[in-house]
Amino acid sequence: MTKKVLIVDDEENIVTALEFLLQRSGYETRVARNGDEALSEVASFAPDLVLLDVMMPRRSGYEVCQRVRAHPEWQRIKIVMLSAKGRDVEVSKGVSLGADLYVTKPFSNAELVAKIDALLGGGRAGGQ
Amino acid sequence: MLQGGVIVVSSFAYLGLLFAIAYYADKRADAGRSVIASPYIYSLSLAVYATAWTFYGSVGRAAVDGVGFLPIYIGPTLMIALWWVVMRKILRISKQNRITSLADFIASRYGKSALLGGMVTVIAVIGIVPYISLQLKAVSNGFLILMQYPEIVMPAKVGAVPVLQDTALWVALILALFTIAFGTRHLDAAEHHEGMVAAIAFESLVKLLAFVAVGVYVTFVIYDGFGDVFARAAADRALAPMLTPLEGVAGSYSNWIWLTILSMLAIMFLPRQFQVSVIENKDESHLNKAIWLFPLYMLAINVFVLPLAFGGRLHFPAGVVDADTYVLTIPMAEKQELLALLVFIGGLSAATGMVIVETIALSTMACNDLLMPVLLRMKSLRLNERLDLTGLLLGIRRGAIVLILLLGYLYFRLAGEAYALVSIGLISFAAVAQFAPAALGGIFWKGGTRRGALAGLLAGFLVWSYTLLLPALARSGWLPVALLEQGPWGIGLLRPLELFGLKGLDQITHAMIWSMVANIGAYVAGSLSGSPSAEETRQASLFVDVLRGGGAGARFWRGTASAPQLYGVLARFLGTEGADEAFRSYAGARGLRWPAEQVTADADFVHFAETQLAGAIGAASARIMVASVVKEEALSLEEVRNILDEASQVVMYSHQLEQKSRELEEATTELRAANERLKELDRLKDDFLSTVTHELRTPLTSIRAFTEILHQEPEIDAAQRRKFLGIITRETERLTRLINQVLDLAKIEAGRALWHETRVDMQQVISDAVTAMGQVFEEKGIRVDVRMPERVSPVHADLDRMIQVMLNLLSNAVKFCDPAAGRIEIALSESDGWLRVDVRDNGAGISAQDQQAIFDKFRQVGDTLTDKPHGTGLGLPISRHIIEHHAGRLWVESERGQGATFSFDLPVAS
Amino acid sequence: MGDFEKSGQRLIALCLLGFLLFNYPVLALFNLPQTVFGIPVLYAYIFCAWALLIGAMAWVVEKRR
Structure with a gap:
């Protein structure tokens, strides 16, 4: 069964890059471009992992993270925060809100994919 | 109805009422709920200044020389303004040293000199006796005149009546009894005579009321107001000279000045004034109200003096009625029995108030500063060995009261006829002025x-x-x-x-x-x-x-003493109860439970005991008594000077220290504020940096991601490769733009930007900008309308910067205008020396709360998926800086859904 | 404390002003044959100036609070 990743970012070009990367790594992807969309996609798409930008119009990434963590059925969803804000306070805020990982932009493609693979417990084959 | 009986009964009823008030006030004081602790009572008690002399004598004097009596009341008004400084000091000194009288004050100041205290007492008694006799004369004359009602007959010559039938003698004796009852209930003369003060304050009200009543009656009932009285006086040949320009005031101006100075001193140094203003003062802050209330009282009691004087002279043929009695005789002549009786009571209150306070003050002086020092020195009396002297002290004071009043009567019998009331009073004033x-x-x-x-x-x-x-x-x-x-x-x-x-x-x-x-x-x-x-x-x-924080009298004492011996001395003069109380309070202040725990008779305690004693028998006598039981090492003058020098240095150091710490505090406050400002700046800088970093990282992220993809995935197809390379190019451009603008803004904000100012034609600027943006408009399908007049005046500006502003505003408009049917209107206009440019789009508009925010750095407004702006967030702040640099304004007007209009204006080049 | 001292100085100034107002030569200026509302000018002047002086003293003392 293919693992599903929800990409949430409002930067068109970054979304394009992430989609390309993750599809090449064998994940099924869906895109949301703001916080509201992200929440409805989580419900309908039921992703295994959410790649979450912090600075977005309407609900910030922090808020989305908080909502997902507050929902009992969504506890197993992994959350990776992606942000151009790299100060310690922001990292720890993300982690304290329940993110599994906080990745600072710009990132290395290989590292990001490796971390996502590790979180989702298996190689790109994902083949359980 | 106004028979002798009625007058006598009324007088005694009035005195009874006074006594009741005093009794009540004393009871309240004993219960610790003072009735006199009020600035109003204090001010009224000061009005003991107005005696029978004021009540009857002012009119008498005014009838002879017009306004000549006024300095006696204007002087105190001027003096009391200085009380803020002078009286406050006297009060502080007197409380610290438990001063009991004026003589005690002066004696204490000059080394607790018994000789000086005695001399002040003698002068005061000699000087004041005529003044007391004047009160007796006023009361007895008033009584005798009123007794003749309805006839108006001046009393017989004083010497013509046998002593025992002389009203004045009886008045003197009754007042003596009354004063004894008021003034010698307590022994400690430094304690307040609360009952007496309450009664005096009440008397001040009564005499003011009576005087104003008769004044109003004469001025407004008999005559037709002030103008009428003066007009009639002016028409009278005998009175006219007093109204037409005076030869000087009251004869000569120098008399007037000296009378003012004399009464300025009298208000402070008449023994009764010192008694009520200093000894009986409960609270220094009462001065504040008294400073204007007391002068107001004097003004009020003087308003009707002149009308009464002229009224009296118009009323009675010359030489028949003594002008000193007009206040009483006018209502009598008009058959106003009640008013006449009220006036008599008013005069009685003025006289009794003065006599009571004056004799209490004088008897305290005579006892503490004249008799006690002498008695204590007379070894043959063995006073030092008697256990309780309180009875003796009270006896001396009571005897002194009777004696002083009898002296007053004697003077009245012997010399009273020679002078009018005012002259006698002034002789006393001159004595106390010494x-x-x-x-x-x-x-x-x-x-x-x-x-x-x-x-x-x-x-x-x-x-x-x-x-x-x-x-x-x-x-x-x-x-x-x-x-x-x-x-x-x-x-x-x-x-x-x-x-x-x-x-x-x-x-x-x-x-x-x-x-x-x-x-x-x-x-x-x-x-x-x-x-x-x-x-x-x-x-x-x-x-x-x-x-300056004096009062540490104890530091001057050196020697040995025993507490039981000091207790013995205190008990002798204060009674055992008083001594117990003093010991208890002293021990209590040091956390000791007397008598279980003994106090040490150190310098502090000896000083305390002496001050307690001084409150009862005066500083000089207290000195003698304490010296008799303690072994004292006499301090040499040199030693005292050293102590004083040391003390003054300590004071100086502590002043300096205070000043330094005040300066330090100010400096600290300033530093704290500066630090806050720096922190705020730091925070702003931090925020700015963080935002800039964020803005730089976003394009970098795309660039890095695609670069790595292109690098690591050689097999992606050509179309995709082209697309990715295009993204890299655009994001690189975005990065460059951002860096340039950050630098640009920093330069402008720091004032380091270079401006090449020339005469600029705004029509040209707009055309150039529209041309430059032409391709963008075309791509997005946006219609652009430009409306400009034929000719406009040039502005004085930097051409490139003007184009930069126009491009900013246009690209802004492109971003925000309706994506389907975009439309931008540009308008240029000129009026009153100003050029104005409007750039209007037909987009979603900007909400009111965002209109200010968009001019902040990196604040982009946009919240839908599609309108994520791709500007740097610096265009508008930079544009605003540029326009403001050229003395213009840049602003936005918009409503949600109605599009937005960005406008700026610039002054036309002169 | 500064306020307190200032009040003291103002009162001293008022005392000096009073001394000026109620003495030669100011007094002589009002020693005129005319009347104000029927009251000789000198009498009217003295009482008015006196009342104003008291008012000023009250103002100095009371406004501190």
Whole structure:
């Protein structure tokens, strides 16, 4: 069964890059471009992992993270925060809100994919 | 109805009422709920200044020389303004030293000199006795005149009545009893006579009410207001000279000045004034209200004096009725029985108030400063060995009261006829004015010594006796009148009324000038001619420096004492109860439970005991008593000076320390504020950096991601490769733009930007900008309308910057305008020396709360998926800076859904 | 404390002003034959100036609070 990743970012070009990367790594992807969309996609798409930008119009990434963590059925969803804000306070805020990982932009493609693979417990084959 | 019985009964009823008030106030004081602790009561009690002399005598004097009586009330008004400084100091000193009277005050200042205290007492008694006799005269005359109602008959000559049938004697005796009842309930004279003060305040109300009542009656009932009284007086041949321009005021201006000065001193140094203003003062802050309330009282009681005087003179044929009695005789002549009775009661209250307070003050002085020091020194009396002296002390005071009143009566019998009321009063004023140099000098000049004070007082008193008392005796027939006319032994220069040939002044002015010259001269000369003793030096410092935290009298004492012996002394003068109370309070303040725990008789305690004792028997006597039971090491003058120097250095250091710590505090506050400002700036800088970093990282992220993809995935197809390379290019451009703008803004904000200002044609600027953006408009399908007049004036500006602003505004408009049917309108207009450019889009508009925010750095407004702006967030802040640099404004007007209009204006080049 | 001292100085100034107002030569200026509302000018002047002086003293003392 293919693992599903929800990409949430409002930067068109970054979304394009992430989609390309993750599809090449064998994940099924869906895109949301703001916080509201992200929440409805989580419900309908039921992703295994959410790649979450912090600075977005309407609900910030922090808020989305908080909502997902507050929902009992969504506890197993992994959350990776992606942000151009790299100060310690922001990292720890993300982690304290329940993110599994906080990745600072710009990132290395290989590292990001490796971390996502590790979180989702298996190689790109994902083949359980 | 106004028979003798009614008058007597009313008088006694009034005195009874007074006694009831005093009794009630004393009871309340014992219960710790004082009724006199009010600035209003304090102010009213000061009005004991207005005696029968004011009540009857002012009108009498006004009837003779118009406004001549007024300095007696204007003087105190001026003096009381100085009380803020002077009286506050006296109050502080008196409370610290438990001063019991004016004599005690002066004696205490000059080294607790018993001699000086005794001298002040003698002068006060001699000087005040005539004044008391004047009150007796006023009351008995008032009574005798009222008894004749409805006839108006002046009383017979004083000497014509046998002593025992003389009303004045009975008045004196009744007042003596009354005063004893009021004034000698407590022994400690430094304690307040609360009952007396309450009664005096009430009396002040009664006399004011009575006087104003008769004044209103005469002015508005008999006559038709002030104007009418004066108009009729002006029409009267005898009175007219008093109304048309006066020859000077009251004869001469110099008399007026001296009368003012005299009464300025009297308000402070009349024994009764010192009693109510200092000894009976409960709270220093009461001064504040009294400073204007008391003058107001005097103004009120004087408003009707002139109408009454003129009314009286118009009413009665010349020479028939004594002008001093007009207040009473006018209502009698008009058959106003009740009013006449009220006036009599008013006069009675004025007289009794004065007599009660004055005799209490004088008897305290006579006891503490005259008799006790003498008795204590007389070894044969063995007073030191008697266990309880409280009874003796009270007996002395009561005897002194009776004696003083009888002296007053005696003077009345012997000399009272020679003078009008006002003149007698002024003689007393001049006597107490002799205290001024020693008392005022003593609180401001440390150099004043006992020797100087004695010399000054003696000289002043002798001159007073010679120029005022002697003539009074001569006129009463006790000395040959030739003495006045030719001078003693026929020496003209020594004529008492024209001493050393000083002529043309009235008697009081003449006496004041000479006595003050002698007094002040001797005081200063005596003080400077010798050096003070240790005790004097120390007291001088305690008095003069009282406001600078003085009062540590204990530090001057060295010796050994025993607590039981001191207890014995206190018990003798205060009674065992008083001594117990004193010991308990002293021990309590040091956390000891007396008598279980004994107090140590150290310097502090000896000082405390002496001060307690001084409150009962005066400073000089207390000194003698304490010295008799403690072994004292006399401090040399040198030692006292050292202590004082040390103390003044400590004071100086602590002043400096205070100043330094105040400065330090200010500096700290400033530093804290500066630090806050720096922190705020730091925070802003931090935020800015964080935002800039964020903005830089976003394009970098795309660039890095695609670069790695292209690098690591060689097999992606050409179309995709082209697309990714395009993204990299655009994001690189975005990065460059951002960096340029950050640098640009930093330069402008720091004022380091270079401006190439020339005459700029805005039409050209707009056309260039629209042309440059042409391709963008075309791509997005946006219609652009430009409306410009034929010609506009040029502006003085940097051409490139103007184009930069236009491009910013246009790309802004492109971003925000309707994506389907975009439309931008540009308008240029000129009016009143200003050019204005509007750039209007047809987008979603900007909400009111965002309109200010968009001019902040990196604040992009946009919240839908599609309108994520791709500007840097710096365009508008930069544009605004540029326009403001050119003295214009840049602003936005918009409503949600109505599009937005960005406008700026610029002044036309001159 | 500064305020307190200032009040003291103002009162001293008022005392001096009073001394000026109620003495030669100012007094002589009002020693005129005319009347104000039927009251001789000098009498009217003295009482008015007196009342104003008291008012000023009250103002100095009371406004501190």
